[in-house]
Amino acid sequence: MSKLDLNDVxxxxxxxxxxxxxxxxxxxxxxxxxxxxxxxxMQVPKVELLGFQELPDIVGGAEKIVVGILVNLExxxxxxxxxxxxxxxxxxxxxxxxxxxxxxxxxxxxxISLSALQEIGNIIGGAYLNSLSSxxxxxxxESIPYLSVDMAGAILSVPAIEFGxxxxxxxxxxxxxxxxxxSVDGFFILIPTLESYDKIFGALGL
Amino acid sequence: xxxxxxxGMADLKVCKAPDNLTTLGLGSCVGxxxxxxxxxxxxxxxxxxxxxxxxxxxQNRAKFxxxxxxxxxADMKKLGAEQSRLVAKIAGGxxxxxxxGNNDMLRVGDRNVEAVxxxxxxxxxxxxxxxxxxxxxxxxxxxxxxxxxxxxxxxxETKTI
Numbered sequence: 001m002s003k004l005d006l007n008d009v010x011x012x013x014x015x016x017x018x019x020x021x022x023x024x025x026x027x028x029x030x031x032x033x034x035x036x037x038x039x040x041x042m043q044v045p046k047v048e049l050l051g052f053q054e055l056p057d058i059v060g061g062a063e064k065i066v067v068g069i070l071v072n073l074e075x076x077x078x079x080x081x082x083x084x085x086x087x088x089x090x091x092x093x094x095x096x097x098x099x100x101x102x103x104x105x106x107x108x109x110x111x112i113s114l115s116a117l118q119e120i121g122n123i124i125g126g127a128y129l130n131s132l133s134s135x136x137x138x139x140x141x142e143s144i145p146y147l148s149v150d151m152a153g154a155i156l157s158v159p160a161i162e163f164g165x166x167x168x169x170x171x172x173x174x175x176x177x178x179x180x181x182x183s184v185d186g187f188f189i190l191i192p193t194l195e196s197y198d199k200i201f202g203a204l205g206l
Numbered sequence: 207x208x209x210x211x212x213x214g215m216a217d218l219k220v221c222k223a224p225d226n227l228t229t230l231g232l233g234s235c236v237g238x239x240x241x242x243x244x245x246x247x248x249x250x251x252x253x254x255x256x257x258x259x260x261x262x263x264x265q266n267r268a269k270f271x272x273x274x275x276x277x278x279x280a281d282m283k284k285l286g287a288e289q290s291r292l293v294a295k296i297a298g299g300x301x302x303x304x305x306x307g308n309n310d311m312l313r314v315g316d317r318n319v320e321a322v323x324x325x326x327x328x329x330x331x332x333x334x335x336x337x338x339x340x341x342x343x344x345x346x347x348x349x350x351x352x353x354x355x356x357x358x359x360x361x362x363e364t365k366t367i
Binding site: 052055056065070156161164 | 302304341
């Protein structure tokens, strides 16, 4: 039986997951900053345990169009990790990466933008997982990033279903990146399998 | 016009005409709309997982196709629905990310659709329309007066089934 109970917010495990989220998001911000070659500030990430009903609301409603970038995890830790930003923020990130002024564009993405977004997902996802890996000494390998642009509710159903196997709540890490011209709200969702949670806690001596 | 009652993720609701039911942004989850055409009692389930018996932590019965449909039918009967008259329309069960590989986590949309179909068959409720699978999210609205299920997706035309 797994030691994890995500419904118990007071538990040490929950604090550890929060801290992993904080460190991971910090590393991811640094990677983002290097990639776009500007100073990026990060606000302290908000880590929340949310019921499935509230999950879509925090990102602005179930029907809001967002970009979800998902990687599969293998190695010592199985599961998936997702990075999610809303459509306008994603356009702005691509603009900065391409050396353009953020345009607050809301149009559909072209091929180049989509592959730029995949690369962004790859880099910040990798940075996030690296920190988890060095913290726990566990080997984590990631797949290529998969991208989907759709309603937030639909994209979030993928991680929500995985959390649904464990309990009735999902762990969401919201990080806000800021640079001089704009802010980008991004969400990280780390979804290890139940056995992998135990490996993570075991590696940390819990 | 009645009110539009919102059904959340891992949730179920029942109502009677003129009220209507909706669930927003269905992804790999399945939205099952069930309807008694005589009394116009309808119910909607937004389930996330196929099987409550495979999962230890299963207090929320609306999370699963099997226990969720049982509870939905029970609630509908309380409002005056007759099980032998019920018909179903289902939507959702998409694969949101275009994975390759055979990771079991990824086929959950298909498995949800299969589980809902199997359970409806066991309950002898015919499925008269469906819009399932593929790779995009759906918002669905069920109208109790007409029995119409309206499906909206990003960048696609609104469908009525």
